[in-house]
């Protein structure tokens with residue numbers, strides 16, 4: 184003490200008093216937030232809530248808590264109150280039976296950063312309703328003079344097969360050519376741009392989407408639940424490096440560079456009587472001066488569709504191939520089915536009858552839920568759900584992973600077994616409990632496209648090739664990524 188100046192001592196006391204005050208305020212807020220008949224749940228600690236008690240795979244922790252507190256429970260993630268729906272019945276009751284009350288989206292630092300109130304993923308209310316209706320029509324190609332999903336995917340798969348052939352049966356990573364093919368299908372539907380030689384800017388963007396999601400996923404989750412941690416020096420540093428390549432890219436650079444260039448070109452040769460794609464349809468709506476149809480909204484809409492649709496579909500195809508490599512007997516059955524129905528050179532179409540191969544895909548959707556917790560929603564008003572009260576603006580998380588892995592409904596859920604999805608005559612059965620695209624009026628906008636492209640890409644590959652493990656690394660450790 185003798186060495187400390189009076190000023191230093193005062194500073195020390197002030198800091199301690201501030202910390203105590205802050206803690207008291209947090210505890211007061213905590214108590215004030217207590218709502219009667221809210222679903223029960225674990226008690227957390229001030230500021231961080233239940234975060235310190237969570238596994239990196241939140242779906243596993245939620246499942247553990249659900250065993251104690253039931254299928255609907257409340258947790259605090261940081262200071263945000265979240266209600267977790269941890270059973271198929273609870274998810275159906277909320278997202279379908281009371282779908283209009285549960286169709287909001289969370290607003291926080293992260294969602295504002297990536298949406299700015301535009302796009303489709305993070306908007307809500309009347310703007311979402313109008314844009315969702317438009318998106319459903321536009322993605323289905325209503326009124327567009329163009330190709331069907333089927334034609335687009337088959338064209339891209341023919342090219343993909345050529346790329347694979349050029350590898351001369353040497354081991355290679357299929358991820359990059361596959362994501363280019365998937366991106367080209369979406370691009371054709373929304374704006375006609377192609378990921379091909381000469382379009383390095385678009386190629387770099389597409390690769391960045393996949394790599395960025397994997398590299399910065401933890402950063403995003405942290406910003407989602409503890410937005411204030413962006414003020415800490417280590418986060419500032421991390422975000423700065425991220426900002427150059429990612430956050431700013433998604434929100435500003437790429438929007439202005441790629442999508443804005445496409446918009447400008449479309450505006451030049453726009454013909455309302457002959458729309459070619461989603462951008463043309465959107466421009467027609469802008470010309471009619473329909474509310475919510477304006478340029479910035481379009482640019483964010485394109486970005487959202489692109490981000491939501493590329494990594495998810497690519498990962499699902501790679502997971503399916505992964506399980507076929509791990510289970511040669513299943514791959515053999517798939518080959519035999521394709522050979523019998525199509526042969527090596529037969530023309531594949533959506534009508535080709537391949538129930539076993541479709542069952543392999545259903546099993547992949549189940550065992551590798553690429554969006555295990557869907558995308559968080561929030562309630563649009565006060566709601567009653569299965570005897571509990573949930574106040575307006577509560578964040579809602581649906582644990583899709585558990586729906587796909589609940590041993591009460593799935594015998595040996597860890598085992599990859601396509602036969603679960605077949606009846607005794609070998610016909611495909613689409614089980615209600617396989618919901619990778621979520622359910623209700625705000626489910627995945629691209630479900631139809633995703634199902635078509637994942638199926639056709641997979642069959643195209645397996646019609647021509649046997650997939651084998653890399654001989655230099657035949658048993659790579661399983662990670663969260665394919």
Ligand code: HEM
Nearest residue numbers: 304491492495496499554557558620621626627628629633
């Ligand atoms: C395997 C592939 C895919 C999976 C597993 C998947 C899954 C999901 C899930 C779980 C949601 C959240 C739904 C909810 O809030 O309940 C979602 C939303 C969305 N997905 Fe997908 N998705 C896939 C592919 C695609 C594709 C190909 C597109 C675009 C063409 C797409 C576009 C969207 C959009 C725009 C939303 C937001 C919808 C809204 O908020 O109204 N997705 N997706």
